[in-house]
Amino acid sequence: MESVRVRFAPSPTGMFHIGSARTALFNWLYARHTGGTFILRIEDTDAARNKPEYVGVIFESLRWLGLDWDEGPQPDGSVKGEKGPYSQSQRGEIYRRYVDKLLSEGKAYESDGAIKFKTPKTPITVPDLICGDIQFDRTNEPDLVIQRKDGSPVFHLVNVVDDLEMDVTHVIRGEDHLSNTHKHLALIEAFGAKPPRYAHIPLILNPNGSKMSKRDEGSSIQGYLEQGYLPEAVRNYLCLLGWSPKDNREVLPIEEVVAKFDLPQVNRANARFDIDKLFWINGEYFRAATIESIEPLALSILRRHGVIGDDVDPVYFRAALSIVKEKIKLGRELPDWMRCFFHDDFEFDPEAAKKVFTPEGLANIGKLRERLAGLDDKNFTAAELEKEFKALAAVSGQKVGALVHPARLAVSGRPVGPSLYHLLEVLGRTRVLSRLERAEKKFSP
RNA sequence: GGCGCUAUCGUCCAGGGGUUAGGACGUGAGAUUCUCAAUCUUAAAACACGGGUUCGAUUCCCGUUAGCGCUACCA
Numbered sequence: 001m002e003s004v005r006v007r008f009a010p011s012p013t014g015m016f017h018i019g020s021a022r023t024a025l026f027n028w029l030y031a032r033h034t035g036g037t038f039i040l041r042i043e044d045t046d047a048a049r050n051k052p053e054y055v056g057v058i059f060e061s062l063r064w065l066g067l068d069w070d071e072g073p074q075p076d077g078s079v080k081g082e083k084g085p086y087s088q089s090q091r092g093e094i095y096r097r098y099v100d101k102l103l104s105e106g107k108a109y110e111s112d113g114a115i116k117f118k119t120p121k122t123p124i125t126v127p128d129l130i131c132g133d134i135q136f137d138r139t140n141e142p143d144l145v146i147q148r149k150d151g152s153p154v155f156h157l158v159n160v161v162d163d164l165e166m167d168v169t170h171v172i173r174g175e176d177h178l179s180n181t182h183k184h185l186a187l188i189e190a191f192g193a194k195p196p197r198y199a200h201i202p203l204i205l206n207p208n209g210s211k212m213s214k215r216d217e218g219s220s221i222q223g224y225l226e227q228g229y230l231p232e233a234v235r236n237y238l239c240l241l242g243w244s245p246k247d248n249r250e251v252l253p254i255e256e257v258v259a260k261f262d263l264p265q266v267n268r269a270n271a272r273f274d275i276d277k278l279f280w281i282n283g284e285y286f287r288a289a290t291i292e293s294i295e296p297l298a299l300s301i302l303r304r305h306g307v308i309g310d311d312v313d314p315v316y317f318r319a320a321l322s323i324v325k326e327k328i329k330l331g332r333e334l335p336d337w338m339r340c341f342f343h344d345d346f347e348f349d350p351e352a353a354k355k356v357f358t359p360e361g362l363a364n365i366g367k368l369r370e371r372l373a374g375l376d377d378k379n380f381t382a383a384e385l386e387k388e389f390k391a392l393a394a395v396s397g398q399k400v401g402a403l404v405h406p407a408r409l410a411v412s413g414r415p416v417g418p419s420l421y422h423l424l425e426v427l428g429r430t431r432v433l434s435r436l437e438r439a440e441k442k443f444s445p
Numbered sequence: 446g447g448c449g450c451u452a453u454c455g456u457c458c459a460g461g462g463g464u465u466a467g468g469a470c471g472u473g474a475g476a477u478u479c480u481c482a483a484u485c486u487u488a489a490a491a492c493a494c495g496g497g498u499u500c501g502a503u504u505c506c507c508g509u510u511a512g513c514g515c516u517a518c519c520a
Contacts, residue, residue, distance in 0.1 A: 142516090248468040270512080328481095421479085
């Protein structure tokens with residue numbers, strides 16, 4: 001049995017589409033499952049749309065998703081693999097050779113300056129690992145342009161030639177190519193070569209069922225990166241679009257997907273993109289993540305939003321992050337939740353202030369301040385603070401919530417947040433006491 | 446228009462000739478908690494339609510409809 005060789009062949013257009021990400025993922029999964037080779041090839045034949053510098057977007061997106069490739073151009077400028085070059089813009093000579101071969105054998109001809117391939121008009125069967133055998137009646141199939149008037153080769157030609165030259169054994173690609181595959185098979189036959197196996201995976205659609213295009217909301221991988229999604233979560237979600245572990249589980253480690261993944265069980269129906277489910281999966285990963293693993297993400301988002309600068313006390317930062325992390329699902333929520341740890345000049349939620357900073361609420365803040373002032377720095381811990389709150393509630397005959405809510409708003413400006421006792425501990429005695437006093441003065445009539 | 450693919454809760458995914466058609470997200474209700482999140486309990490929610498085949502079809506076959514794709518000197 002020959003070793004599996006699959007390829008992912010994106011165009012450097014400047015954005016990395018979520019559908020491309022899934023195609024790359026399924027290729028990668030199949031390569032890793034079979035112990036085969038995953039090739040990255042750059043399809044940059046369309047000079048008008050592609051820019052060399054955009055190749056970096058492809059590298060970054062693949063690496064962010066954890067999809068490593070065995071052959072192809074590398075981010076450091078080197079090239080791995082013996083079947084290169086891996087950018088189509090550098091393979092012009094190879095394509096010309098194939099076109100000449102067709103020309104000299106009378107299988108192609110010139111027409112208005114372009115070169116056309118004489119498409120056979122007989123029926124053909126396209127065998128597909130996911131969709132099964134599909135028949136195409138080619139009686140009315142027009143001849144295929146394989147080289148433009150300007151001498152550049154078209155997609156169908158380069159795609160087929162590259163797959164042949166790179167010894168690709170399995171072509172795993174979007175279903176939008178299914179109806180094109182008979183053309184590729186015809187070309188391969190004309191070259192006298194053995195075709196790869198094909199597997200067409202269904203498309204990702206918008207929530208409304210339309211095709212997800214570049215401009216659609218949520219179609220760009222960079223968008224997820226910027227919003228603070230975790231790559232493992234995005235990857236996990238993508239695995240579930242068209243594939244299933246069949247045991248009703250949703251969150252599962254990639255190693256397990258690699259072990260179980262196979263082509264015949266890939267679903268044949270298009271899937272709609274469900275951002276709510278991705279959000280939920282991200283929350284699962286977020287909560288399970290260690291502080292160390294999300295710290296870089298948190299630092300970069302908070303810096304980008306001006307919540308912190310370059311000099312942050314790492315111990316204080318981690319303490320704050322660890323109590324906030326339990327409450328949120330997405331990195332993007334961090335700035336709002338963490339501002340109060342690093343800034344005194346926060347706004348008070350006006351609605352909450354109206355509701356909580358009542359005369360009673362403010363009186364409670366005063367009582368709290370007196371009571372908490374009795375604690376020293378060493379005793380300013382969540383456990384001790386909880387005791388104090390409960391004791392004060394007991395002596396004043398109130399529910400502890402009557403103390404908690406004004407206190408939270410006074411120290412953070414927000415009606416929601418992490419566990420209050422932990423919040424107070426992390427903020428520390430000095431900040432807490434001065435903020436309690438400030439709120440008391442500011443909101444007293 | 447022609448050709449191709451597809452069709453199970455709103456969405457994603459199981460299932461499969463006889464099932465109370467299962468799980469997850471989301472939604473509703475309740476419990477718990479200092480808020481929120483989480484967690485727990487619970488509810489509503491689907492086999493597109495019409496013909497066959499069969500004792501029996503959501504499952505197999507055909508058709509219809511709908512969605513998507515291809516039909517470029519785009520990829």
